[in-house]
Amino acid sequence: MDYLEFKIKCKEEFREILIAELAEIGFDSFLETEEGIDAYAQEADFDREEFQRVIEGYQEAAEISLTEGKMPKVNWNQEWEKNYDPISVDDLVYVRASFHESKPGFRHEIVINPKMSFGTGHHATTFQMLKHQGRLDHAGKRVLDVGSGTGILAIMAHLLGASAVEAFDIDDWCVENGNENFDLNGLSTRMGLGTIRDVNPQGPFDIVLANINKNVLLDEMQIYAELLEPQGYLLLSGFYSEDIQDLLEVAKPLGLELLESSTKDNWAALILQKK
Known part of the structure; x- marks a missing residue:
């Protein structure tokens, strides 16, 4: 085609x-x-x-x-080899493709062979989500990655010590690519296909990650809250800084309290905690 x-x-x-x-x-x-x-x-x-x-x-x-x-x-992989550079998130993680060399000086390394630009860490939303993940204790935790894309956030959760990581996406291409990236990074989990309602993940989870878009986040916020353990964390991104208040107005009645927010290139990310 x-x-x-x-x-x-x-x-x-x-x-x-x-x-x-x-x-x-x-x-x-x-x-x-x-x-x-x-x-x-x-x-x-x-x-x-x-x-x-x-x-x-x-x-x-x-x-x-x-x-x-x-x-x-x-062949998008060949195109990416010409145009895709590694990125780093502070000293937390170095994100590279399989055709790049490893680089010392980082606590973690993620290998992502992408077929589009989202999910490589280059986009401001993914960058901020990775950074926020680094602020949370994942050791022994159950983590859910909603709309996982290339699987980069699920992989980060695994590297941070999560005991169980579940991930899914609505795009069958993402599921295929995500599973390829899981294999590259030593994850045995397989990515599911469908919306959160289709997949129906079984909580509770200690951490829920959702880097999607404003409308989906607003629609699914109650589901995220119900899936979280008390004191569990919800990390959100995929919306503009001017949309933060709209997200918080829906989150607060569900017992989700804002702990931290950040912005990069007018894209926002939030850490919420279930009280």
């Missing part, structure tokens, strides 16, 4: 936002460039009206210009 390719020139501070917005409307692969991003969508699934809505919404502020083309299906 052919892909549509959009070479998007934009201000640097809008790259992450545009990737997130385009991923929401069906784009499945991205490459960051010196001038902006290259975005790819399967031609059969492309919604031009939604694409125009996103572009027009940021056109002026991000100074967007773009060119459109068509290309055969791409």
